[in-house]
Amino acid sequence: MLDKLKKHYRNSITTDTSQQSGFLWFITDDGAPFGISQSAISDSESRLLRSMFNIYENDTITPAYSSAQLKWESILLGNESTDEESFYRFVHFFSKQPITDFISFSEAVNGLFPEDAVLLLNKDHKGGVIIETSKQEFTDTPYEALKDMLSTDFYIDISVYIGSYHHQLAHAKESFEREQQQFIEVKNQLLPKSVYTVADVVPQLLLQSANPVAEKTLHALLAEWDEEDQETLKSIKVFAECNMNVSLAAKKLYIHRNSLQYRVDKFYEKTGIDVKQFKNALTVYMAILSYEHHKNL
Template sequence: MLRKLLSLYENSILLPKQPDHSYEQFFIFFDESQNEWIGIPKKEISEKELNLLKKLYELVDLQTSSLKTGSQSWYEFLYLKGPIPPSNTEAYFRMIQFHIKGDGINQNEIESALKGFFTDEVIIIWENVNRGVIIEEKKLISLSEKEFITLSETIESDFFIKISFYIGKIHLLSHDLPTYFYQEKEYFNFGKKNLGNTFNFAFERVFPAYLTYHLQDELKHKVKQELNEVFLDDQEMFSTIKVFLENNLNASMTAKKLYIHRNTLQYRIDKFVEKTGIQLKDFYGAFTVFLACLLFEQEQKK
């Protein structure tokens, strides 16, 4: 698609890799699917065209994307098939990807705020003006998933922006690390698109929905055949059962999140069990119903 833009904007330039210096007279756009960059002269783009291109591609902010030595080696390793960054033997890392929703982002201030939550030094790479990755060595890991929720809330209140995280798994520093990085990136993109207003993602949070989304149509039909009618007849029951399962069958927490009395919650659960014959406190029953909930939810979004 970027190559087609060359015919529309005669003075544009196609770049095989992210430019390492600023092009003051150009807007730089990145096509992730093709791993290509294009520079289009600012004077040739109207405001309406600029807004449209920003919807289709990532606008790269070269002014703020200059990388320090350590960040540069990691950027080349993860994104440009560069050599493994220098580190100790048998070093392990996890990558925490983040995405910011909002305008007027000051990357320096955001980066400073992010680093302030970690007890030791971490490397932060900005992929574009809204997205980046925090690289954390195993011995330095300090934040739990709950602490990332606090971090999200703090960033939102201080900067009036929404920030979401994907907390990656711990991996050995090897040539395979970029592969894991892009797989986690795929999960992150899926989670942001399909899991509602959640702002903190991890493999175990995303994968059940990812799995159901990619099930064969025949299997989807068999699962929906068992429970879809119950959920269609009573959407309130669907919401109740899904929240109950997501909260580890904790009645108090579920009732609090749904703003209902525990007796009301129990009535709805008993009604569901009576209609389906499936016991939610049985592992296999809970797993099957949760799978059906995810499929039903995906169907409703179509």
């Protein structure tokens, strides 16, 4: 099989494992690693190759980290203690496939994030973290494009989770591990999105830890909801996510604001709960999340 691939890809295939940059690496059933230039592989060919061969994980290739990367690696491993205070935020990314081309991956990330951002990979190269050391707004950094860019350029499906603001480096290891764990705990319950934040994760964590009385209470709020009213439930959910802003929610739902107002009023008539009030909207939002979760089981 390898000989046939060499004839097909000619100068675009190599067995020299030192050539990591710009290549996708696979391993044959006989244990022979080979790399094919990414520029020579179409999307369909990449999918075909991944279905035929396992990804080659070269444990001898380790990232050449900068001093900033080595410092943060030491902090997150608990090998360095400091009382220093400065801003940082973790942008976690998780992948089912290992990232074999660290150099190209690093270049792609650096093209999206400020120069002072620090990229670290997990030991298995299946994910890692981008550490922001200066405050970035969603309008300044294309977080939502990160998943699409990495998936397209590196043929890997990743999940991106943006953590909270932090300032005390002494708590960095604890914060890093907690954020990774909280996302892993609920990732199977989250609906597909380009980027997740703590606002997506915390409600699911609360639902997982809810006692039986809380679960029954949430279910009872929507117990008599008919299948034909799913659009209304969806509308109420988006309405809550948009901070009860009718215009914004209607725009996201691609409906007229009067239509959304009708659904909000309809929900009130049927349940007696006015979701235009914050506490009511929060309660119903949690009930809808619980309803969706149990519906998908």
